[in-house]
Amino acid sequence: MGRVFRKFLESKRVYSCHTCDAHLADEEHIISKSFQGRLGRAFLFESAINISRGPEESRVLMSGVYKVADICCKVCGALLGWEYLEAKEESQKYKEGRILLEKTRLTRTGNW
Numbered sequence: 001m002g003r004v005f006r007k008f009l010e011s012k013r014v015y016s017c018h019t020c021d022a023h024l025a026d027e028e029h030i031i032s033k034s035f036q037g038r039l040g041r042a043f044l045f046e047s048a049i050n051i052s053r054g055p056e057e058s059r060v061l062m063s064g065v066y067k068v069a070d071i072c073c074k075v076c077g078a079l080l081g082w083e084y085l086e087a088k089e090e091s092q093k094y095k096e097g098r099i100l101l102e103k104t105r106l107t108r109t110g111n112w
């Protein structure tokens, strides 16, 4: 495997990859902590770093039909969640471009 450039967040409270500790998202960028992922509870973030996107696909979720792309850790390849690319329902449009990360795939680093 080639060397992957790993970015770091300046924030004191960071959610990192459970497998390799790569920084993923700033605690201040959480939109909601009450989302449902494939593996249970999940958090919705405004943005994330050190991630790579899988192919775009349509998926039927509890709240409607979406175009999504799976999100993996860019450093270790672990599946972390997905990105909402497009929502069909007007009321769900706020999720577009946002990143859902599975709680069980996250670890807290920094000064909590």
Ligand SMILES: [Zn+2]
Binding pocket: 017, 018, 019, 020, 021, 022, 073, 074, 075, 076, 077, 078
């Ligand atoms: Zn990782």
